[in-house]
Amino acid sequence: MRSTDHRASPEAPSREAPPRRDFLREKVAEDAASGRFGRPIHTRFPPEPNGFLHIGHAKSICLNFGVAREFAGRCNLRFDDTNPTTEDIRYVEAIRDDVRWLGFTWDDERFASDYFERLYEIAEMLVGAGKAYVDSQSEEAIRERRGTVTVPGTPSPYRERPVEENLGLLRRMRAGEFPDGTHVLRARIDMAHPNMLMRDPLLLRIRHASHYRRGSAWCVYPLYDFAHGLSDAFEGITHSFCTLEFKDNRELYQWLVREAGFERPPEQTEFARLELDYTVLSKRKLLRLVTDGHVTGWDDPRMPTIAGLRRRGVTPEAIRAFADRIGVARSDARIELATFEHAVRDDLNMRVPRVMAVLRPLKLVITNWPEGQVDMLDAPLYPHDVPLTGSRPVPFGRELWIERDDFMEDPPRKFFRLAPGREVRLRYGYLVTCTDVVKNAAGEVAEVRATYDPATRGGDAPDGRRVQGTIHWVSAAHAVAAEVRLYDRLFSVPEPDAVPEGQDFIASLNPESLVTIRGARIEPSIAADPPGTRNQFERTGYFMSDPLDSRPGALVYNRTVALRDSWAKVKDK
């Protein structure tokens, strides 16, 4: 139906700026120049497969893959799957999909769970060197004896167990002779260390649980600190980027890779995690939204997950541009939603075809238009300032739908739309002047009547008169009905994480984060579009037909982002 369909080409011309130099890249550049690692730059993105990736992960993905590309290095995708009770292959698959969709390709795919054997060998080595011991205290006792930030810990009564006894116990732990929680392997460092992480950190714990990849091959599982740095070292990672809250872990990271004998071990550097206004970015909270049914799933378009943003219609280019714009630094950063929305609009503006859709229809009858006559107008798919071409036919008839908001019976001075006695332009169509208002029994406006000027086909007046307002419309006889889902911020407060004492973050959920409109009317040119098609509904916003719920004859559109609305400001004055 379209004379040209640019929507078939998914890639818009690259508008991405060269990557900026942040403190991490400065450091990598230095290390690359000095050849300090004696191997190519190597990064990794290390998600735990216990949930879906979100926009905060996207920042990390862009960083790790970006650095690898910029410095001609490599980047691994490593699943940090050391906790059998929370992880699932389903999350592994979702994470792969999301990273690929974002536009990145990993060099090697690795799993921490493939390193269990090597980690266990290192555990035995540490025991042999007197650097680790088996502690048989209860979980509570271990916690209590760790001390507090201001009080030193006290050594475990098992801390001085002979090497041979430790080794025997460790082997029996590994062999499955002990129930959960009876023994743990701890590093022997310093129970009075000012850094809590260094107070004899736990290395291995017993978990008689089936691992989604290793099945029941193992019943001792490494903890994060034991697994992470050593996994980096196994893979020859040079730069291990993580978020600020791991700063204290760095000391332990270094202790472990040195004790394990790595000559030029990877180096951890921390950067600020992303915080976004009006949303939460903790997996625990996102999981709760899903399991408690506050959203329809991990891919609910209101979720800040990659899957949610994708289903909402956000493009990978927009997410990458956003990541580039916000930069990487070491101070806690909270990003305004406007910054993200700008990146989305900026990308969509240049690549998405325009169509007309009326969300809340009001009947407009052109009284001087001949009954039954249809005028096929040719309307461009892109505005004058977007360098793409193409057009589609749009039928015009006697009865049209216009937006309820585009008519006011008693308008303020600056209202440029339709009102009794006023003339407006019907986009790509004719100039019309409102003559009558028809009301229903309740006194509500049920129909508006107007006359059109036959000399203004296309929207220009030959006499040069200026018409300030242009409104969108669809032909009532040709319109396609659709469901439109208007998504808004998930929370009504900028910092849902900052919950007042004794309150639940769920309480600040925005009750209007989804407004479903069932009787929307859209111009017929979109009728055969496949699910997942993006359009701008002129004057309203950017939309994408839902990849799962939309089908021919029962179209469903998700609002990706509204257009900037400067009228909203004028209106409030």
Next chain:
RNA sequence: UGGCCCUUCGUCCAAUGGCAGGACAGCGGACUUUGGAUCCGUUAAUGGAGGUUCGAAUCCUCCAGGGCCAACCA
């Protein structure tokens, strides 16, 4: 016996001892067949006090404010 980190326009990021700059947001204007986009203009910041220096956002000291750490989570 606490340790560590952070602090530059409203927000985010630069300035690496030498004119505090960019982006988003805001405001004003131009243009406009999207109250969109674009273009132009503009408001707006070095947390405080000392010190070093010809010169400090940058180095030092102290103070203030914020953050992280006391899961057999990552």
